Amino acid sequence: MMLKLVLAAGLAMSASLALGDPRPASPSPPIPAALAVDYPGVIDLKVDVSDTTRKVFKVTETLPVSPGPLVLSLPKWIPGEHSPSAQIVLMSGFTVTADDGRRLAWRRDPVEMTAFHVDVPNGVQSLTLRLEQPTAQPGGPVRIAVTPNLVLLKWTAVALYPAGYEVGRIRIRPTLTVPAGWSLATALDGAETTGATTRFAATSFETLMDSPVYAGRHKASFDLDPGSPRPVRLNVFADAPKDLKATPAQVAIHRRLVQQADRLFGGARNFDHYDFLLSLNPAVGYLGAEHQRSSENGYSSAGYFTAWDTAFTGRDILAHEYVHAWNGKHRRPADLWTPDYTTPMRNSLLWVYEGLTEYYGDTLATRSGLYSPEQMRQRLALIAANAQATPGRSWRSLRDTTNAYIMNSAGGTGSTSWLRALDYYEEGQLLWLDVDTLIRERTNGARSLDDFARAFFGVDDGDMNISTYDFEDVVAALNTVAPYDWAGFLDTRLDAHDRAPLDGLTRSGWRLVFETRPSAYVTAYEKDAEASLLTFSLGAEIGWDGQVKEALWDGPLHRAGVIAGTRIVKVAGKPYSPEALKAAITAAAKPGAPPILLSVKADDRVRLVRVPYHLGLKYPGLKRLTQTPDRLGQILSPR
Structure with missing residues (x-):
């Protein structure tokens, strides 16, 4: 009897342990860390985007392989996006075929959803990957990529790479097929076109991912730096030829943008050529994305040229993305550089990466004539008023907003003033106005933030490699321009909870006021947004x-x-x-x-x-402080 009781107790205890004790799941198969070694061979990538009716991308990718476990990854942490990419939601029709014709199974990683495990059999030397996937629809998490007249191709949405190698050490040869009769623009080199298909020279996977393509029915290109050995081109795509007609004066303004950037950065260029890609399509909308040798730009109105005097809000986008060639692409915050697109990025210095770029994007836009000085003052008034009307500052610092896009890249919260969002752009711009005017004040006008920009970003002429920086580097460079407790200055403002950083505006010789009539900038903003700006x-x-x-x-x-x-x-x-x-x-x-x-x-x-x-x-405006030098006017004046 005693033996039965002991056995029963033991069984009960075993059952309790089996059913009640939590245990972690088995670890997923490892994803190889990216090593600084060359991937053997060259990947061949063919993408067909010609089906603009069904809006389907067809992809064939062939890569040399060796027998054994292989991990294929779709880019996730993409430079410039500041958050994990949402492109994986559209990846579909995925098959893997060996060079002997066998269909191989793939297994999605249970943790890293953009990684796929494949076992390569003995004797197999290459694999062919195929995708057949829809593109984004209105209201979805991914930006519109196809319209009846336009295709915006991000290679990051259609190409997988073998894990275990730095993406700069993987070679790939891309081929693209577009609708018949269309034209394309990209920073990729070595284009050879036959019919509707263009084959490009082999390049690194990193360079390909950084070289998007615009293709369209109607295109115009403008040389913005005639005679330069490092040409800069503006490639514009529209739904109608009439929207591509730029006046000589408008072309001259865009050329001055290139000239003013050269003067700001001391003539250093970290690219061998540069292509602005600009769409004038309301369905695609307003967009900007930076790349080393190009930028993706979108204007929500077809009237970029034809409604020049009234549709001017957001015209700084080209200048902003161009500045990123120096701040963000060549010189990059250290925690935003990763060896592959699976390693997570961190955004701690976005107030430099984006905030300073926003500052100089607006500044260069005004120095070149994309904005008039009055338009820029009206824009700055709106930026300052928005910052002042941000109750969320009471609990969330500017520094913490650098995490916002990682937390919520989809947006749509509806309570932005309290939650805060991408404030490191425009409030970051006000922070750098504070820095610039303080340098000017402390040096009696002998030095300015331009000196910092030239010394910190205008370096390594011709070098297209990445050079990283951290907070201490920024502080040290500011101190070479004007000795000061810049670390304390920046920390105080980045962590503040009391008021908006408007000291720079006051020091620039202007103050924020409110009027009963909207400025021309606010009126244009309301027209573009189809909304009444009654925030104030x-x-x-x-x-x-x-x-x-x-x-x-x-x-x-x-x-x-x-x-x-x-x-x-x-x-x-x-x-x-x-x-x-x-x-x-x-x-x-x-x-x-x-x-x-x-x-x-x-x-x-x-x-x-x-x-x-x-x-x-109440609508925001700026009023001159006559007892203070007009430093804002000095900042915005062309060089």
Whole structure:
């Protein structure tokens, strides 16, 4: 009897251990670390993007291999994207075939979803990979890549690489087929075209991933540096030939952009040629992405040239991406360099990588004439006003926003002023205005941030390799220009929770003011966004259809219970219109006026809202401080 009890107890204990004790899952097969060795042989890549009706990309990739375990990876951590890529969601039709015709099984890594394990049998010397995948649709996580008149090809979406090698040590030869009669533009070398198919020279996998292609039905190219041994070209794609007609004055402005960049960086160029790729397609929209020898740019209006005087917001995009050739591509924050596209990146210095680039993108845009000085002052006023109206600073520092894109690359939170997002761009720009004006003040105008830019970024002329930097390098370089406690200065502002960094604006000889009429820049912004910018009065940006795009946290509308996604259907009992709402805001500013009465729809119900706001319309502008030197004017003046 005792033996039975002991056995029963033992079985019960065993069952308890078997069912109750948590144990980690078996480790996934290893993904080889990237080594600084050459991959044997050359990969052959063929991509067909000619099916613009079904919007399908067809890919055939053949790579030399050796028997044994192999890991193939789709690029995930891509330089310039600041977050894991979403392209994996579209990867489909994936097959692996050996050179003897056998179909081989692949297994997705259970942890690293962009990696695929393949066992290469003995005797097999090459594999052929095939993809047949749709491209992005409106509203999805990936940007539109195909329209009836345009294809934007990112090689990172269609090419896999063998893990275990630095991507700069893998050789690949690309071939691209586009719709018949179309033209293309890219920084890739050695193009040989037969019919609709172009074969490029073999290059490194790293260079290929950094060399996107635009192809389209209608294209115009402009030489921005005539006679230069390192040419710079502007390649523009549009839906209609009329949208490609640039005036000589407009071409001259873009040429001055190249000249002003040369003067800023002392003539050093870390590229052998450079291609601006620019789409004028509303479906593709506004975009910018930097590369060593090119940049992807998109303007949300077809009127980049034809509506030059009115459709000017965002015209700094070319200048911004061009500056990245120096800051971001050649010189790069150390934690943003990785040997492959699987190793995670870190964004701790995006306030330099993007913030300083935003500063000089706007500065060069003005020095060249893409913006007039007045347009730039109006833009800067909006940037400063947005920074001032950021309640999220009370809990989240500017430094921490550098993590924002890793956390949420899709956006769409609707509470940006509280959550904060990519503030390292424009608030970073204000930080660098602070630095620039302080250098000018402390040196009595003898030195400026331009001296830092030339010494720190205008280096290694002709060298297209990557040179990394860290926080200490930035501080040391600033100290060579103007000795100061730059580490303390930067840390204080990066970690601040009290107020927006507007000291540089004041030191530049201007201050932020609010007026009852919108500036030309705000008017153009509203037209482009199809929304009323009422952030600084009612506390919201409201679409012309009445939908609240963004409600300022703890602003008048937000306090009344109106949040992003709510639709305003009536104003004081009458159907909503932008004009009616603005008139109601103006009327409520009169002495003794009642609150603004709105009918709003949210959560499938309509309710009345009374907004006790009585300060009228407010739009940002800049006013000159006559007792302070006009350092802003000096900064924006052409060199």
